[in-house]
Each structure stands twice: as structure tokens, then as C-alpha cells.
Amino acid sequence: RGHRIELGEVESALLTLPEVRQVVVLATGKPLRLMAAVVGSIDCSDDLCQHLAQQLPEYMLPSQWLLLPSLPLSANGKLDRQQLLQLAEQQAPQTDQQRQPPCGEVEQRVAAIWRELLHCPQVHRQDDFFRLGGDSLLATRCSTRLRREGLASNHSLRQLFATPRLADFAATLLPVGAPPTLQVVPDLANRYRGFPLTEVQQAYWRGQSQDLPLSCGTTYLIELDGERLDVPRFERAWQRLVQRHEMLRAELLDDDRQVILQQVPPVQVQQHWLKCGDAETARQQLAKLWAQRPRQRRSWPLFEVHAVNYTGQRCRLGLFFNYLTLDGLSIKLLLGELAQLYTEPDHPLSPIGLSFRDYVLQVQPSPEQLEQAHAYWRERLDDLPGPPTLPLRCSPQSLEETSFSRREFRLEANQWQALRQRARESGITASVLLLSVYAQVLARWSNGHAHTLNLTLFDRQDIHPDIGRVLGDFTSLVPVSFYPEVGRSFLLQAQQIQAQIADVLQHAACSSIWVQRQRAHRVGPQAAALPVVFTSTLGLADDLLGELPEDFPDIVPGGLSETPQVWLDHQLYEHRGALVLCWDAVDALFPEGLLDASFATYTEALVRLIDADWQYPLALPLPPMQAAVRRQVNATARPIAPRTLLSAPFAMSAERLALIDGESRLSYGQLREAALRVAAGLLAQGVKPGEAVGVCLPRGSDAVIALFGVLAAGACYVPIGIAQPTARRKRIEQRATIRYTLDTQQLPQLLAQAPLSAPVDVSVDSPAYVIFTSGSTGEPKGVQVSHRAACNTLDDLNQRFAVGPEDRV
Numbered sequence: 001r002g003h004r005i006e007l008g009e010v011e012s013a014l015l016t017l018p019e020v021r022q023v024v025v026l027a028t029g030k031p032l033r034l035m036a037a038v039v040g041s042i043d044c045s046d047d048l049c050q051h052l053a054q055q056l057p058e059y060m061l062p063s064q065w066l067l068l069p070s071l072p073l074s075a076n077g078k079l080d081r082q083q084l085l086q087l088a089e090q091q092a093p094q095t096d097q098q099r100q101p102p103c104g105e106v107e108q109r110v111a112a113i114w115r116e117l118l119h120c121p122q123v124h125r126q127d128d129f130f131r132l133g134g135d136s137l138l139a140t141r142c143s144t145r146l147r148r149e150g151l152a153s154n155h156s157l158r159q160l161f162a163t164p165r166l167a168d169f170a171a172t173l174l175p176v177g178a179p180p181t182l183q184v185v186p187d188l189a190n191r192y193r194g195f196p197l198t199e200v201q202q203a204y205w206r207g208q209s210q211d212l213p214l215s216c217g218t219t220y221l222i223e224l225d226g227e228r229l230d231v232p233r234f235e236r237a238w239q240r241l242v243q244r245h246e247m248l249r250a251e252l253l254d255d256d257r258q259v260i261l262q263q264v265p266p267v268q269v270q271q272h273w274l275k276c277g278d279a280e281t282a283r284q285q286l287a288k289l290w291a292q293r294p295r296q297r298r299s300w301p302l303f304e305v306h307a308v309n310y311t312g313q314r315c316r317l318g319l320f321f322n323y324l325t326l327d328g329l330s331i332k333l334l335l336g337e338l339a340q341l342y343t344e345p346d347h348p349l350s351p352i353g354l355s356f357r358d359y360v361l362q363v364q365p366s367p368e369q370l371e372q373a374h375a376y377w378r379e380r381l382d383d384l385p386g387p388p389t390l391p392l393r394c395s396p397q398s399l400e401e402t403s404f405s406r407r408e409f410r411l412e413a414n415q416w417q418a419l420r421q422r423a424r425e426s427g428i429t430a431s432v433l434l435l436s437v438y439a440q441v442l443a444r445w446s447n448g449h450a451h452t453l454n455l456t457l458f459d460r461q462d463i464h465p466d467i468g469r470v471l472g473d474f475t476s477l478v479p480v481s482f483y484p485e486v487g488r489s490f491l492l493q494a495q496q497i498q499a500q501i502a503d504v505l506q507h508a509a510c511s512s513i514w515v516q517r518q519r520a521h522r523v524g525p526q527a528a529a530l531p532v533v534f535t536s537t538l539g540l541a542d543d544l545l546g547e548l549p550e551d552f553p554d555i556v557p558g559g560l561s562e563t564p565q566v567w568l569d570h571q572l573y574e575h576r577g578a579l580v581l582c583w584d585a586v587d588a589l590f591p592e593g594l595l596d597a598s599f600a601t602y603t604e605a606l607v608r609l610i611d612a613d614w615q616y617p618l619a620l621p622l623p624p625m626q627a628a629v630r631r632q633v634n635a636t637a638r639p640i641a642p643r644t645l646l647s648a649p650f651a652m653s654a655e656r657l658a659l660i661d662g663e664s665r666l667s668y669g670q671l672r673e674a675a676l677r678v679a680a681g682l683l684a685q686g687v688k689p690g691e692a693v694g695v696c697l698p699r700g701s702d703a704v705i706a707l708f709g710v711l712a713a714g715a716c717y718v719p720i721g722i723a724q725p726t727a728r729r730k731r732i733e734q735r736a737t738i739r740y741t742l743d744t745q746q747l748p749q750l751l752a753q754a755p756l757s758a759p760v761d762v763s764v765d766s767p768a769y770v771i772f773t774s775g776s777t778g779e780p781k782g783v784q785v786s787h788r789a790a791c792n793t794l795d796d797l798n799q800r801f802a803v804g805p806e807d808r809v
Helices: 007-015 045-053 081-097 104-118 136-148 156-162 166-170 199-206 231-244 279-292 328-343 356-362 367-383 413-425 430-444 490-506 512-523 594-609 624-634 668-684 701-712 726-735 746-751 787-800
Strands: 020-028 033-040 064-068 219-227 250-252 257-260 270-273 304-310 314-322 405-411 451-458 475-482 532-536 568-575 578-585 657-661 664-667 692-695 716-719 767-774 780-786
Touching (some): 007 020, 007 033, 007 045, 033 045, 033 081, 064 081, 104 136, 199 475, 219 328, 279 314, 328 451, 328 568, 405 413, 405 594, 413 578, 413 594, 430 594, 451 490, 475 490, 657 701, 664 668, 668 701, 668 746, 692 701, 701 746, 726 780, 767 787
Parallel strands (some): 033 064, 692 716
Antiparallel strands (some): 020 033, 219 314, 405 578, 568 578, 657 664
16 A cells, blocks of 8 residues: 555564464565465464554555465475465455455445445445545545535544545444535526626636736637538537526626626637648647737636638637636536537437526535634644745746746556556555656755645535536635655655645635635735646546547647646646646746756656656656756866875975965965974874874864875874864764874974975875764764875866966965
8 A cells, every 4th residue: 555564573563472373474466465374373363453453553464364284385494485475366366255345334324425436336344445446526525425414523534535445434434413404596586696706716807917927817728620520510519508508608797796698699610711731730820819819808708619720621629718617627518518419419418407606605615614724724824835946037027928838748548547557556546646746846846845736626516416517617726735855755755645635625615715815914925826736637527528429529739728826737637548738837937948847757757657666756867958967067077197185285386375374374385394394293103104193173274284294194184173072072083093183282292393304105095084974873974085086176176166376265
């Protein structure tokens, strides 16, 4: 289940039982499961399970047991693991057949809900909600159903994420009696009277104000392409949908209210004819229409339909929707009905007995839910990270015009299904898998900092039999934070995100808009904004236009979306079994190439995860261009003349100034003479070439003289800070085997010695100094540097910073 397990720890726990004489624990099967082979006076594995459950977490409990008279051995008397695995495989089918059905009323009622939501013919006690195909949306619906049927815990949604096995989850629930059922009553008499914008609709509309940075429309473009499109038939299908769905007849009354129009004029498809050109030319024509469209609309129609006819009787359709009236799921539902009515114009559609107006006016969180959500988010406000600190080319306030562009990638069906299956086997949802990679890529381009993203929720509550057919903007936004940690496995990071999403969904009565407003009081509106978004429609009418009629145009690469005050919006959906990934972003905000490089890193990481080991951190290599630049910058290898650290100072003119220490001046001649005096004194003390000598002096000319004196004696110096505690200084001296340390008491005595005639000759590869740093264990650790290496470093620094003989450092 994504946890790193030491098999020996499980074995040790079992061996604490006096009845167990021998035990071997192995990981077997696919997906991996724990198998324990036990030798001893044990009649039932249930006793072993109960014993282990008191000592180890649930994920470390074996799911298969072999109770054996003895362990199988090879010819040389060692454990025969292969034979043990064969015994486990022989028993596995019997184990599968013995899977227990739900036990007791609560488990049976929960299992019934799971069967309906997950479309599973059977659900057993040990089944995992997410491994059966559950996701965050289905988990939310499950929690709602449980409350409606009088089965609940204080946090049933969060509990489902924490304990997704049926038996474990059901054990947290208590029959509490069904709460009052929320009933939405269709208000037919006032259907065409104004009603309030939702919180998200208000944010979308007010965000279009020209006084705000990154103001733009709320348009979503979908492109379809096909051959011999019957435009009149398409228009009739579209017109029928306009009459069927009220939010296709909606417009804004003012900044806070909207209205559904009872009657509207017939809709016409705007046709465009290209004398020549291909699909790309047709796509460019739609891009021009995108650029020419009104950015801010409040009057009907809030949509446009364009048909670009080009070579070979082909047609490229551009459907311009408005987020103010339709969310992503609504657009999916609309396209499905459009294809059906285009193929079968007289096909009867089920009536819709509910209005989006009814939903907005009658469905609100309870006071208790709001109170819990406010308390949860207020506790997190001070520690909530800001948005990703991506490099910016300019500030959002400086952009005069906001223009989005799209990057798109298609993960083919076989790759996507393999990746999705790995997520399911690991107990995480497909959306969490993608969100985790997205967050890690953003962190890579944000100096590894923690950050918070806006997660889009399609929050239509199951309060009416027709709610699944109602179109409108049901979206809500919630903040989800990512805390990168070096060395942490990809799976563990994903599990942490999933656990956080469970908490966020449990408190979704309070949206990201409220959270950002509260943070704005503390850190200012710009710092409080969360302009990077993740929008997944997985689990919502999956596989967009997956089974199309032969003569209906198919969705094609292209399209675009724009949202006010958003920098980057990652959208994804399934199409014909494949996964389509889109990044819609304001390119002008970012340095050239940044979005291309990060998007490529993101998609390449997803492909690698199909076969990668999720127990290791996610590998995010540098983009090729950046790697090439670094290789070029680091390509500093060049031949250098072998020498010691004394070669240069002992070759300089004696009168040349060497050191300035406050008011005192020291020439190279004076420096050499003093160093040779120190060297003579060290040799008189019995210091040998290559021996480590401590230097514990304040920074200044005395310290430089001491260092050069040690080198002139053929020894290597070990600098010891004068502020080092005595105990730590002694540990350094012990580790470096230092017999002699130059300090303020010893140096004057050595300077009184007669100088050597010349430094002791040593190899360029002999040690020049040893630097001690604090080790991870708390003990100081030394790094030895040779004369050759030190000179190489000095040459590199002098070249990089253009330091010459006339400079002072």
C-alpha cells in the first residue's frame, strides 16, 4: 500500500510469541502483499493477527499465512525461498475464495452503497474503496449517502480516506438516525425571476474588472473536427438544447444577480469559409475569432458557435462557452446530448424537473458545517503557504493585456491505464497521482518551497433525482498545500496530499475564496492570491465523447480557457481511453521557455512513473537546455602547472605589499621571513612533513603567518575557530591527531626562532589543510585538501572574478 516495510520487524514481532518457533515473512504476488510462514504450535492465524495488531500498524500485517510443520530447506540446508513462494501461490486461490462477505448490518449497508457508486457486483470486508476505483468525488457522494441513511461519524469523509477498507471504515460508523432530508422544491412560478450569483460566479464576474490585474473573460473553447458536417442539422440539435437547458438562456442582471430568459431568438452557427488550407489553418482561424470575441459579456447569448469550413469538405467547430453559466461537468453533459441529438434528432431526452435557480436558492451549507469549516481554516491561516514562487518576467500588475496560451499532451490509452492501475493498487486516486506530480514540478521551479494550489471542485450535491442532468456553474474552489521534503518517496508524498484533500473536502463548506479574503487581511491581497489551479474532471462523465456517432465531429487538440487573476490552470480529461493534459497560462508573466520546460518535465515524469519505483523520490531531471548550460558553465577543466600553495607567495618580489591588517603593512619579504621562522620552530618541536598542525588564532596577519609557517614546515594546517568550545576543540585535535596547535601563546615563541633558508619541499599532492565541519551525527568531520586541489580552486576563483596581481581582496 505504498509503505516501506522491514520484513525483519514483522518476523521479530511474531517471534515474541512463545508458540512460534520459526517465522519467515516475504513480499509476494502482484500487487505485493505480505505472506508469513510460521512454524509452531499455532492452530489459527487469527491469533497471530491479533497479536501483531497490538504491536504493528495495520499496513504491516500479513494478508496471507502459511502454518507449516517445518520450513522448506534446500539441499545445502538453507531456507528454500522459491519453494516457500510456490506454497504461497498454491494457497492464494483458496484464500481468494474465502474472502469474507460484509458482516453485520452496518457493513452490509455500506457495501450496498459502494456497489452502487463503484459499479462493483461484489464488495468484501477487506476491499479498499480506492482500489475498487473510488475517487474524491465518489468518496464525497458516499459520505452524503451515509448521512442520508443515518450512518455517520464525526468526520465520515475524512475517515473513508484514512481507513478505506470496508470492515475498518464500517467500524467507525454508528447508526444515528437519518437527519432531516434536504428537499429542493422546484419553484416554477418564479423560474424567470432574478437570483444571486454563486460565490464563484461573483468572483469570475468581478475579476473581469479592468481595474484589477490579470482581468480577462471566463471563456472556454472546445474544438471539434469532422467531415461533411450537416450545419442545419447541427443548428437544430443546438437549438433544442438551448430550449432544454435554462443556463443556455441565462444572462447577468447586475454584478450580483442573474436571470433565465423564457424565450430567446433562434441560434445560428457562424460559418467561415477558407478557400484553401488544412486543419492547422482552420485552427488559426478559430484563434483569430478567439482574439476578436468580446472579453466581457453579460447579455445573452453567453456562448458562440463557429464552423470553419476548409479543404476536403471538412469542418472545424469552435464552441465558445462561458464559465459563468457552465462548469466543466456541464459542458461534458452538453456535448454528450449534442452528439446524440445530431445523430437522432427526434431522440427523446429525459425531462429535467429541477432548475439551477432552485439549487442556488435552496442548497446552502448548514450553520454547523460552516462553523466547523471556519474553525478549520482559521487554524491553518497563519501557516498556509502562498502560491508557487515561480520565476516571473514581470509583475501581474504591469501587464496591460491578459492573454492565455495552451500546452497540450496526450498520454495514450495503454500508458494511462497502466499508470491509473498503479495508482489504484497503491490506494491513491488518479487525480491525486496527477496533482502530486504537478505540485512537485511546480516546487522544482519554485526553489523547492512549499506552496498552495487552488483545487477546482464540481460541487453539485445529490439532492434531487434530476441533479445529474442540470447544467450550471456548480464549481467551488479549495486550497491544497504541498510541502516538499527531500528524500521522501513519491508515494508517501502522494498519500500525504490525499490525506490533506480528505480534510479539505470535509471542510469544503468554506471555499478558497473565503480563505483568500481572510489571508488578505493579514498579508495583503496580492500575497493572499492563489493563482495556480488544478482542475480534474476524472470521475465526472469520464471519457469525453468516447463513443461518437460516425458522422459527428470529434474533439481534437486545440481549445483554450481563460480565468481572471489566474497564472496557470492545469486541466485534464479522458478521451477515447487516453488522458489529455492541458496547461493554460499567461505566457507573458514568465521567462521565455519556462513553461515549455516545466510542462515537458511534468509529462516526462508521468511516463516514467509507469515503470518507476514509487518508494523512491520522484526524479525530475533538469530540462535539456538548462542541463547543457550548466555543463558549459561547469566545463572548467584545463591544464594547470603543478605547484604548492607556497609557490606563488615565495616567487613574488620581496618589496611587494602582501598584507594590510588595520594600520600595519606586511610585504611579501616580511611574510616569507616570518613564515620560515614559524616553520623552523615547528621542526624544532618535531613536526613531520604531512603532519596536522592546529591553528587557533583570530583573523589577521598573525593567522596568515601561522598558516604559511605550517606549510613551509611541510605540514598541513587545521584551522580551529577561537570561539570553539574546549570540548569540541579537543575532539577535533583528537580526530586529526594534532600534537601541536599554534595559538596566541605559541606563535610569539616560534617567531623568535632563526628562519629556515627555504620551505621544506613537499609533493603537490600532499595535504595542505584539513577543514572540519559538523557531521550529521554531531561529531566534527574533517575534509583533507591537497596543495594541487587548493591551487586549482584559487585559479578558478581568480578567473571567474577576474582577480589579478593589482587587486586587493
